[in-house]
Amino acid sequence: MKLSASLLEKYNQPGPRYTSYPTAPYFAESFGATDWSVELQQTQGSGRDLSLYVHIPFCDTLCYYCGCNMVATRNYTKATEYLVYLFQEITRIAEITAPDRKVRQIHWGGGTPTYLHPDDISRLIAHIRAHFNIAEGAEIGCEIDPRELTHEHVQALADSGFNRVSLGVQDLNLTVQQAVNRIQSVELIHEVYGWMRDAGIPSINMDLMVGLPHQTVASFDDTLTQIIAMSPDRLAVFNYAHVPWLKKHQTLIQESDLPDLPTRIALQQLLLDRLGLAGYVYIGMDHYAKPDDELVKAQQQQTLYRNFQGYTTHKDCDIYAFGVSAISQTDEVYVQNAKNLAEYQQRIAQGGLATERGIRISYEDRLRRDAITKLMCDLTLDKSQFEQQWNITFDVHFADALATLADMQTDGLITLTPNTLQVTESGRLFLRNIAMCFDAYLSQPDKLTPRYSRTL
Known part of the structure; x- marks a missing residue:
């Protein structure tokens, strides 16, 4: 795949990542804890399995690029206190x-x-196992920061049945690390990676990031050389989302230090070339995996799905999410817990649920979500099947979308036939833009439209 600078510049616009539809900015406080309690009770006979998400908000130090809901503290008593409320919520x-x-x-x-701490890792997973019916062979995953990690942490994860881990690397260049306040040596990454392999954890993902301050093609090529040599099973290579209006600490990053557009384009080309030559399959939306990985197989079999945990093979699951800011979903409802730590703990202490806002989606939302999901996961959409499923005339219902997609076809991002929409190889890099064509919320007046990070 050879990238076009003109296309990247044309489509480099603000847009959602579509981990949900409608996206989180449209959740409303009018849908709260009582509504979620009713939804939970009414959906127990749905026949859907469960996916559990647990949010641990604490970090030792603040990474300036971070877009997560987190609390930087070295006061472990905050985590001890948090676990009390987390256990109650579970x-x-x-x-x-x-x-x-x-x-x-x-x-x-x-x-x-x-x-x-390792003993709290063991205690938390034991509490989950004691209260839920965990399927044999369930996927159990954890995000890991290699700094402050010990061999005992890794052993606690392995002993607790974790079979997937995601190691936060971002970049191995010291100048870049200093600019984002995340110092971790190549030797440390190798050591931690070795611990995880030795512990028998079968699937290891590494998170990288492009678009960080002082990042160059040469420096990131060195990072990729080191990472490819370690041979992780998956790679998630995210574009840095500079949203200082949402994350105030990102003002600590000087915008003048960020790579310019030509460099960002060259970084994307480098990724595609190096990881492709190393044998990784580009799933789309920043995700790469080895050819035998279940994500690749799911995409080939059109069973891949996308939710707040990113790409997943667990399509027909309700998500029960625990902890501050965590987002749960059933087939028709999304809800989010309180985003403020003190507010979250207060809601649990009062004996209720931590739900702060949510949304019950309409039939129209569901069909548009399905179209977006098919294109972002399957990379293809059969219009006849879609019409039968949703009782619409596709070309009439999505006339506006098809008009925009026709321009994208001219640009080589998608192929349109009388019965199919097919994302091209080049189009995989523009999945957010393609999905935006089906997003009815983006046509609302500007004052109601949330501000998103750029798509590229």
Whole structure:
């Protein structure tokens, strides 16, 4: 795949990442804890399995690029206190959950889940196992910051049944690391990676980031050389989202130090070339995996799905999410817990759920979500099948979208036929832009439109 500078400049515009539809800025406080409690009770007979998400918001230090809901502190008593409320929330939701519902996936995110001491890692996963019906062979994953990590942390994860981990690397160049306040040596990454392999954890992902201050093609090529040599099973290579209006600490990054557009384009080309030659398959939306990985197989079999945990093979699962800011979903509802730590803990202490806002989506939302999901995951959409499923005339219902997609076809991003929409190889880099064509919320007046990071 050879990238066109003119196309990248043309489509480099603000847009959602579509981990949900409608996207989170449209959740409303009018849908709260009582509504979520009713939804939980009414969906226990849905036949859908479960995916559990746990948010651990704490980090030892602040990374200036971070876009997560996190608290930087070295005061571990905050985590000890947090776990008290987290355990209560897990118990409270479990009491509503039908005991025969199988948990197919567990994921811990943050912040830094391995901020927790090893014994607290073991204690938390044991509490989850005691309150939910965990399926044999369930996917159990955790995000890891290699700094402050010990061999005991890794052993606690392995002993607790974690079979997927995601190691936050971002960049191995010292100048870049200093600019974003995340210092971690190449030797440290090798050591931690070796611990995880030695512990028998079968699937290791590495997170990288492009677009960071002082990043150059030469410096990032060196990073890729080191990473490819370690041979992780998956790679997630995110574009840095500079949104200082949302994340005030990003003002600590000087915009003049960020790579210019030609450099960002060259970095994307470098990724495609180096990882392609190394045998990784480009899934789309910044994700790469080895050819035998289940994400690649799911995409080939058109069973891949996308939610707040990114790409997943667990399509038909409700998500029960625990902790501050965590987002849950059923087939028709999204809800988010309180984003402020003190507010989250207060809601739990009062004996209720932590829900702060949410949305019950309409039939129209569901069909548009399905179109967006098919294109972002399957990279193709059969119009006849879609019409039968949703009882619409596709070309009439999506006339505006098709007009925009026709321009994208001219640019070589998508192929349109009378019965199919097919994302091209080049179009995989522009999946957010393609999905935006189906987003009815983006046509709302500007004053109601949330500000997003740029798509490229």
